[in-house]
């Protein structure tokens with residue numbers, strides 16, 4: 295008897311928790327037979343969220359040596375981690391240790407169709423963002439890296455304004471990522487004041503433009519990109535200032551219309567990240583909207599007929615969740631994956 299389509303998520307943090315919830319809630323619609331997840335540390339403070347994920351139908355997996363510690367806090371695991379990994383059809387790593395886990399566990403597991411890691415894990419596998427480089431996905435991709443949230447944002451701004459099929463109209467793209475210090479669900483990493491990041495990469499500045507470059511390289515485009523980054527002492531959303539020099543003329547109305555027409559872009563007239571964030575809490579899934587960017591329309595300016603400048607907000611984890619779901623559906627249902635992704639349209643908004 296076939297074991298069916300099993301999705302296993304590693305990690306229950308900012309990305310892992312909503313992903314497990316989303317998969318468990320939409321299991322039937324997305325042709326998934328079983329959702330399993332691994333939790334490494336048995337913490338009383340994490341018990342409510344683990345219980346809620348189990349209540350939604352996901353199965354708890356823990357390291358073999360920690361079974362009794364989880365039982366002591368009244369959490370009953372279904373599988374130990376290594377068994378869960380070997381049963382899985384696809385594994386989504388949502389930890390900052392994807393590269394380490396690849397070496398330690400994943401490379402030995404021939405039966406698993408595909409392993410996916412998240413933004414910090416540069417070098418894990420083929421870079422991917424939904425709607426940006428779909429044509430780069432193949433049925434033989436064993437390792438995929440979902441690019442970071444700000445890279446999604448940079449990539450979709452470029453795609454909307456400067457990419458036409460296989461042709462790029464981008465002369466150069468410059469981005470300033472104004473990053474929130476940490477997520478509201480995280481207790482470390484806060485900064486007492488704005489903190490600038492060094493330009494560690496002399497060609498691309500920070501990893502955001504570097505990753506966008508490699509993302510587009512998977513479909514044969516080599517773009518001139520540079521990013522800078524500063525962390526702000528806020529827990530709300532990342533914001534990005536963008537400046538695109540195009541090879542063709544464009545006017546403000548066309549820029550705005552293109553943003554309005556891209557289903558993965560939301561537009562807003564709101565200048566406050568807190569209010570855009572709050573919209574997600576009120577109307578999104580697990581408090582998140584799954585759009586790749588929220589463009590602030592009144593900030594859009596076109597200079598010298600071909601230079602576009604503006605601000606946008608990054609729905610930090612939402613855009614990574616959407617791309618993770620796309621890779622899962624691509625691996626499980628190669629013939630209908632794009633159609634299946636329509637089930638998530640309810641979490642994409644035109645306007646915020």
Ligand SMILES: NC(=O)c1ccc[n+]([C@@H]2O[C@H](COP(=O)([O-])OP(=O)(O)OC[C@H]3O[C@@H](n4cnc5c(N)ncnc54)[C@H](OP(=O)(O)O)[C@@H]3O)[C@@H](O)[C@H]2O)c1
Nearest residue numbers: 305306307308309334335388389391412413414443610614
């Ligand atoms: N936060 C965002 O907005 C965001 C957006 C896009 C992409 N990402 C990317 O997503 C990944 C995860 O980030 P996150 O923000 O979700 O992290 P997080 O909130 O700190 O959660 C990390 C999770 O990973 C688990 N973990 C940590 N080290 C592990 C290891 N060595 N083996 C197994 N499990 C381990 C932790 O488990 P225990 O608690 O049980 O120890 C925890 O559940 C990173 O690559 C990040 O770049 C994050």
